[in-house]
Amino acid sequence: MDVHPQLLRALRAVLETGSLTAASERLGFTQSALSKQIGTLEAAAGVQLLRRGPRGVEPTEAGHRLAARAASILDQYDAAQRELDDLAAPLGGRVALGGFPTTAMRLVPRAIARVRAEHPSVAIDFQESSTPVQIRRLRAGRLDLALLSSGEGLPEWDLTGVEVEPLPSGPLLLAVARQHRLARASEPVPVTELAGEDWIAGRGARGEPQFGAWPTLARPRVVAELADWSTRLGFVAAGIGVTTVPALAAGALPEGVVSLEVDDPEWTGRRLLLARIGALGGPANAVRAALAKEARAVAERGSGPR
Template identity: 75%
Template sequence: MLLDVHPQLLRALRAVFETGSLTAASERLGFTQSALSKQIAALEAAAGTRLFDRGPRGVAPTAAGARLARRAAAILDQYEVAQRELEDLPVPLGGRIALGGFPTTALRLVPRTIARVRTDHPSIEIEFLESSTPVQIRRLRAGRLDLAILASGEDLPGWDLTGIEVDPLPSGTLMLAVGRRHRLAGVRRVPVTELAQEEWIVGRGARGEPQFGAWPTVSEPRVVAELGDWSARFGFVAAGLGITTIPRLAATTLPDGIVCVEVDDPGWAGRSMGLAWIGSLTGPAAAVRATLIEEARLIAEGRSGASGRSHRDSAR
């Protein structure tokens, strides 16, 4: 029933209604189109009626969809007002929170989250433990983590999340990192068919742990180096020895000599992130969760942080 609908589903409805396109809405929210379609389907199931008609040129709201979208916009406005009012309440929170994340999250999302928590909740101390998703799941079950940022996707194993609560996190799209002198450095978006002959710099880790490798749908990629450290991968890319994949989550942390290129690949549904925990969250853990979700949203929208300044990730 609609009373149980998560605010994220209402945000998805508003974005699709305002843009008239699943593609544009997914880019605005930082989700894959597949994930956004599932959210709309879940909302339609809760509403008990179709909310959008799909056509070759986009989507159009049904009468029910238009009415619900207008209500959703008003609800979200009030929700955001309430959230700001709660944030303004002088309720000090304190404690130590163990946060886990896979290596890419340490490039931007986690540092921004920790910095903002230190400002907003100076009595909360965050211990960050970097590890792969399967290791984090084991640590969650062992009680060694309070919160964990997990990765999922069609190219990754299906993790056993029984008994684990997971909130979806906006993660943006997967992109290419190429050297500034590479043939693709001057384009904003490239079809996946152009990548067949490229040489790849890929990640390396323990067996069974997910890595950022060649583009997921490229068959028989030519891998020239496997490196466990992001800085080493970037060094190879900047030297023109190959290209690598990188999530938009980390796209603005690239060193000089490297630019990002988007990929047009209708055959790949993308990866996603989730924030996981077990049981009830303490006040400090809930505060960290709220901050992390907000920072992930700002990054996916191309905004610099709590100040709201904008930036754009593009090939220069």
């Protein structure tokens, strides 16, 4: 099957977003143009890849299998482009860094600013995505460094061949509106106090872990699932519900939202990991050192009532 990479990107976008409308908005095409791309891909493959279901577009088994292959193929295309770009970069000072969304609130911007101040010739390309996507990109050579999340409530990631080092991240926190009954708590909030709360949860692509209800609650009442962090925190600020945030993001909370620690003996926590494959060059080591320094600083400032 000989097809243009854009057709594979179209299929991936539909599977990740769950609809032709959302996929067309992500890729910048009209819905009719995207439908034609899918039709062209189906003609080349000789099988139906998508079907309309009660909740939108659903992939067939063939669609699932081709999309899985497409992810690897597209990663290789992007890795090849990176290598060509690096040839033209002065001093080879370009570093590809990946991080999940909450690392982009404070940790990554501060680290990038530090590197720019200390090593002006080092350029950082930051890619925001979920942990499983980053592991795939790291293996494909699209990333030099990746910030991953691991621990309780998350899958056991396959890190075979991946070198990881833990970075300070602070505890998982509860985010509530400033007028919430718990907002003025001076001590960690007992987890039993959270049983009757309404929760604002994250929503992402299929299989991507999200922050939301407190992990050890048996039957949390989720009143909204929202994709964007600013929207989620806006709902919290309005008093519609509460949510969880990592300490890494606590210093970037909007006006009207405060973060609190939770006393939960059953919660063993999560870890922030910096991952790489193989030896790092000078520019990547500079980024690694900046991330370690800023992680310590952000974790120290990120916990406690705000």
